[in-house]
Amino acid sequence: MALTIRQLKYFTAVAEVGRISQAAVQLNISQSAVTTSVREIEEMLNQSLFERHAHGVELTHAGRRFLSHAYAVLAAIDAAERMPNEETAVEGRLTIAASYTVLGYFLPHHLQRFAQLHPHIHVKVHEAVRQDIEEGLVTRRYDMGLMLTSNVALTELSIETFFGSHRRLWVCSKHHLLKNPEVTLADVAKEPYVMLTVDEAAAAALKYWSQTPLQPDIRLRTSSVEAARSMVANGMGVSILSDMVYRPWSLEGRRIETINLRDEIPPMNVGLGWKQGIDFSPAMTAFRNYFKQHFLDPGSTRSGRGRP
The missing domain is CATH 1.10.10.10 (Winged helix-like DNA-binding domain superfamily/Winged helix DNA-binding domain)
Structure with a gap:
């Protein structure tokens, strides 16, 4: 065999x-x-x-x-x-912006693959918060932006969502909730909670909490995914975070488990944005097509996390 x-x-x-x-x-x-x-x-x-x-x-x-x-x-x-076709090579320059989470846990691998496919496109990347990305797209400081599309506010932008990264409950190894046949937000509300704040994560979390009579017992607010990961792994609290940033081990080598919640938790949507009505350059078209082919092609064998 x-x-x-x-x-x-x-x-x-x-x-x-x-x-x-x-x-x-x-x-x-x-x-x-x-x-x-x-x-x-x-x-x-x-x-x-x-x-x-x-x-x-x-x-x-x-x-x-x-x-x-x-x-x-x-x-x-x-x-x-994905071997590039030298006879149809695209040339040009592309300036993109990405939010912290997208840049840290999703984009680098895809930038490397895009560079292999299009070696004659020079890509410049800026890290920025959502509001700055949106303003930069409208003023054309950036050609395109990769961001959490659920948070986009400006109507002058066109948005294309590529995938939704599921949010699950993170707990330490041997946590007592792992023994439950099902876990709900009511169960989570009884636990010390670690609230991630980067990329408006806290605002997104409070949206679905606000639809219930419950509130998380927040013991720590942090902008660091690694701090949240370590706190959970060391049994100092639980957190609801997306698969895109999930890794099974903390920096100390402690295990992190995930639990699917019975309550409906919205995914963290990731996609591409640009100013409405603009003419796409060949480089912009190539960049958009890369992600469309990778995530929206029915034949794609993508993973829901950062590494396809």
Whole structure:
């Protein structure tokens, strides 16, 4: 039996999130399909790639080695599929702006891939808050902006949303809520809460909290995703944050688990913005088409997180 691209994608998804059930959700397939693929790889290699625990899985030493090979193979396939056509090469300059969260947890990988596809387009990137991005697009200081589209206010802008990153409850390993058959905002309201504030995260959170008679018991407000991650991992509180910024480990090496809430929590929408009515340059068209093909193409095998 030969390894397949599908098996490698399923394996890397499980390795990244640490839970087969969550990997299945992100891949939009059944949990049994993911489990079968991982088992087939392990049988082929005659080695265990994961240690199974009650609340997830962890890579074994062999699993970590195999993950590096899987990444290399998938990267090579991706590069081959997206090899630029030198005869139709686009040239030009492009100035874009991105908010903190988008720039830190989503954009760098895509900038690298875009540069491979369009080596003759010079891209200049600015980090800015949403209000400054919107003003810069209207005044044409920026050609395009990558941002959290749910927050956009100015009607002079055209907005194209590429995907919605699910928000889930983050808890420390062995947290008592992991034993509950279901978890609601009422359960969360009883826990010390870590409120992320960067990119208007607090305002977005309070919107869905305000639709209930509940309030989070906020013990810390922070603009640092890593501070929020560490606080949760060390058992100092819980937080509802998006999959895009999720990583299973804190900087101290402590585990973070996620829980799907029964209540409907709006996703964090990410997309592209530009001033209405403008003529697109070839570079702008290429940039927009890259994201449309990657996220809006029905045949895309994207992931819901920063690394496709």
